[in-house]
Amino acid sequence: MPLRPGVPFDKREIARLDLKPTSSPDKPNMTEQDAAPAAPDSRKVIYAAIVANLGIAAAKFTVAAVTGSAAMLAEGIHSAVDTGNELLLLVGEKIAARKPDARHPFGYGKAVYFWALIVALSVFSLGGGLSIVHGIHSLRAPEPLGDPFWNYVVLGVAFLFEGYSWNVSRRALNGKRKPGASLWQTVRASKDASTFTVFIEDSAALLGIVVAASGIWLGHLFDNPYIDPAASIAIGLLLVGAAFTLARETGALLLGESVGVEQTGKLKDLFRADPAIETVGQLMTMQLGPDDVLLTAAVRFKRGMRIDEVDLAIARLERAVEELDPAITRVYFEAAALRSACRSAIP
Numbered sequence: 433m434p435l436r437p438g439v440p441f442d443k444r445e446i447a448r449l450d451l452k453p454t455s456s457p458d459k460p461n462m463t464e465q466d467a468a469p470a471a472p473d474s475r476k477v478i479y480a481a482i483v484a485n486l487g488i489a490a491a492k493f494t495v496a497a498v499t500g501s502a503a504m505l506a507e508g509i510h511s512a513v514d515t516g517n518e519l520l521l522l523v524g525e526k527i528a529a530r531k532p533d534a535r536h537p538f539g540y541g542k543a544v545y546f547w548a549l550i551v552a553l554s555v556f557s558l559g560g561g562l563s564i565v566h567g568i569h570s571l572r573a574p575e576p577l578g579d580p581f582w583n584y585v586v587l588g589v590a591f592l593f594e595g596y597s598w599n600v601s602r603r604a605l606n607g608k609r610k611p612g613a614s615l616w617q618t619v620r621a622s623k624d625a626s627t628f629t630v631f632i633e634d635s636a637a638l639l640g641i642v643v644a645a646s647g648i649w650l651g652h653l654f655d656n657p658y659i660d661p662a663a664s665i666a667i668g669l670l671l672v673g674a675a676f677t678l679a680r681e682t683g684a685l686l687l688g689e690s691v692g693v694e695q696t697g698k699l700k701d702l703f704r705a706d707p708a709i710e711t712v713g714q715l716m717t718m719q720l721g722p723d724d725v726l727l728t729a730a731v732r733f734k735r736g737m738r739i740d741e742v743d744l745a746i747a748r749l750e751r752a753v754e755e756l757d758p759a760i761t762r763v764y765f766e767a768a769a770l771r772s773a774c775r776s777a778i779p
Contacts, residue, residue, distance in 0.1 A: 474525060474626040474722070478518050480600040481630045484593040485515040485637075488586075495586045500575035503644040504583055506563035506664040507590070510640055510671060513559040514633050517551040521626045524548065528721055538762075541721015548625035548682040555633065556675035560668045567664030574657035580648050587645045591638065598634035601627055621692065623759075624722040625682050636674035640667045688718045691725055695757065702752050703731055708745035710734045717760070727753065728764040 492508035495501070524547030532539040602615065604627045609618045622628045647663020650656070690696065696715055703712045713730030720726055729749075733742055746765065753760050 474604070474624055475522075477597075477601045477604050477627050477630045478521050478525070481597045481634065482515060482518045484597040485511045485518065488590045488593050489515055491586045491589065495582045499578050499580070499583055501580075501583055501644075501648060502567055502570035502575070502661040503647045503663040503667065504586070505566060506667045507587070507640055507644045509562050509566070510559050510637060510667065511590070513554055514637065516558075517554050517633065518630065520547050520551050520554070521629060525626060538720050538726065539724065541724045542686060544625050544722060545682050545686040548629045549679060549686060551629055551633075552675050552678035552682060555636075555671055555678060560671035560675055563668030563671060564665050565668075567661045567666075567668060570661035570664060571658060574661055577652055577655065577657055580652055583648050584645065587641050587648075591641050594634055594637045594641065598631065598638060601631035601634060605631060620681070623685060623689075623719050625685060626722075628681065629678055632674055632678055636670055640670055643667050643670065685719055691717045691719070691757065691759075698756060699727070699753065702756055703729065703749065706745065706749055706752070708733055708737060708741065708748075713766075720762075723759045725757065725760045726762045726764070727760050728766065730766045 489508055489511035492504055492511055496505040496508050521544075524544040527543035527547075528539075528541050530536075530540045604624075605615065605618050605622060608622065608624075609615070610621075613621070619628045619631060643663050643666050647660045647666070651659035651663075691699075696717060699715050699717075700712050703709050703715070709731050711732045713732070715730070716728045718726045733745065737745070750763050753763055
């Protein structure tokens with residue numbers, strides 16, 4: 433419904449007011465735009481992880497077959513699962529880049545969160561579960577100790593490759609790190625599921641390599657074949673912990689996480705500072721994708737404002753919101769706020 437400067441507002445038009453998306457004249461609604469492509473940083477992180485894990489998995493399986501190390505086999509399973517998981521993240525990124533349509537007017541951004549949740553389930557079942565089962569099986573009938581040389585070589589190379597992939601994801605997270613925030617706090621606050629999923633997976637992989645190397649070394653040090661299978665179980669438990677962490681973070685985003693208390697407070701201060709706003713009620717936000725946020729605002733415009741003044745105030749607030757948080761691509765004003773302003777404009 434257009435707002436025309438200097439033209440009285442018809443009461444029948446007021447009755448048709450509803451919760452409506454607003455947009456400035458030079459900025460069409462997101463539903464009319466192409467969906468934003470996946471963030472380049474996310475793709476770079478995923479590709480780096482795929483290259484690293486694919487080569488590492490092949491090397492680990494080869495050495496596990498030669499030496500019979502349960503811990504090495506567990507590490508091979510872990511790397512193979514990680515490779516498949518990164519491919520699933522790419523599927524999510526591709527779907528999320530689709531344009532909004534009639535069935536999905538808010539776009540497909542949450543596809544990233546869905547596939548990241550599938551990755552968490554994969555890490556839990558295929559990664560953690562298989563490593564624990566194989567470790568228990570090896571405890572019952574442990575392989576005799578052999579020359580651990582190639583185990584150490586592969587684990588050392590794997591640590592370098594995993595470290596490279598981990599560093600790529602770390603740098604991507606640091607790009608959005610707030611001053612004074614720790615890396616873990618940045619992970620918790622991140623809305624980019626692809627990046628923080630790779631980071632958590634690679635962190636678990638590096639710790640798993642350390643556990644595997646320690647198990648092999650201690651087994652030979654004490655001439656005890658049971659330590660290596662125990663390391664396999666420890667790696668499995670480590671992966672289960674990583675899976676629960678991923679499920680918690682991605683599940684919250686999939687359900688519709690807000691931008692956070694701090695950012696919501698800044699938005700409220702922004703609305704209160706505008707001269708056209710009389711009172712600010714509830715502001716609700718929902719993450720629709722890594723860089724796509726929906727904002728609904730329950731505000732009351734000052735009485736006595738003309739329709740063209742309300743229109744200008746809405747455009748001004750939209751610009752201010754975009755400057756504060758570019759990820760907020762949709763701003764909705766509740767109908768009651770517009771009705772209040774329009775009633776006061778009726779002669």
